[in-house]
Amino acid sequence: MKTGTLRQVLLITDGCSNQGEDPVAMAALAKEQGITVNVIGVMENDSIDERGMEEIEGIAMSGGGVSQIVYAQQLSQTVQMVTRKAMTQTLQGVVNKELKQILGKNTSMEELPPEQRGEVMEVVDELGESADLEVLILVDTSASMKHKLPTVKEALLDLSLSMNARMGDNMFSVFVFPGKRKDVEKLLDWTPKLESLTSVFSKLSSGGITPTGPAISEAISSFKKKRSLRGLLSRDDEQYLEETI
Structure with a gap:
């Protein structure tokens, strides 16, 4: 079964957006283009702003991802968990589509007998290990994130090791906002x-919107x-092959 490349945005933030487009609408647009949007809200002092929490959940829901x-001290394991969970979620969707094509439109993984469902989940797990993955990480560098950035850096390094x-x-x-x-x-x-x-993280400045x-x-x-670049390179490769044959 071919899954193509899994594309994810991983948004790490601790507050509400206050500039530019509606992030929930942007997440929905990303989902339409086959990009899953996951969000991790970094909490401080046992609380996170209620509006911020709603936004975090709304972004992930619209983006078909996980929130x-x-x-901050739990960030490393959470970054890995969210990335893998979103991969599994996406792959389950792919497998469900395949099942509906094979067994009929009213059939999904959840409706299979336990033994068959277990076999399908094994396939999902295998795909999770073998599928290509692209993760674009968005790091909130507004003022309140300043002392959390070293923890973010360590979490991303751990993610790289885990995924590789x-x-x-x-x-x-990796992109930061604001720049x-x-x-x-x-x-x-x-x-x-x-x-x-x-x-590069040591040179980051924080503050602003x-x-x-x-x-x-x-x-x-x-x-x-x-x-687009991948498509262009593929065409160039094809042209080169044609010229050399």
Whole structure:
């Protein structure tokens, strides 16, 4: 079964957006384009703003992803859990579509007998280990996140190590919002590993607005550019093969 590349946005934030497009609408747009949007809300002092919590849940729901509210010290394991859970969720959707094509439109994984359902979940687990994955990470660098950024960095390094233990190929990209000169800035271009975060994270400055909607919009654009570039390279390869045959 071919699943293609799984595309995810991982949004790490601790508050409400206050600039630009509606992040919930942007997440819905991402979902339409085959991109899952996951959100981790970083909690402090046993609380998170109620409006912020609603927004976090709304973004993930609209983006077809997973949301989780955590303390900063739990961030590392949560980042990995959310990424894997979203992969499983996406793959279950793919498998359900296949089942409906084979067994009829009213059949889903949940309706299978326990033994068959177990076999299907084994397939989902195998796909989770072998599917290619692209994760674009959006890090909120507004003022309240300042002292949480070292923890975010460590969590992302752990994510890179964990995901690279899979058989499938991984690509990561990191954007921050707000940036120094723009609402959203690319911190790290697409790369299979995140070790270079160590040097760039130490130079991050924090403060200002929280343009979550524009950040998700920028993520969508980045995926589009990557896909266009891949298509262009594929065409160039085909042309080269034709010329050499």
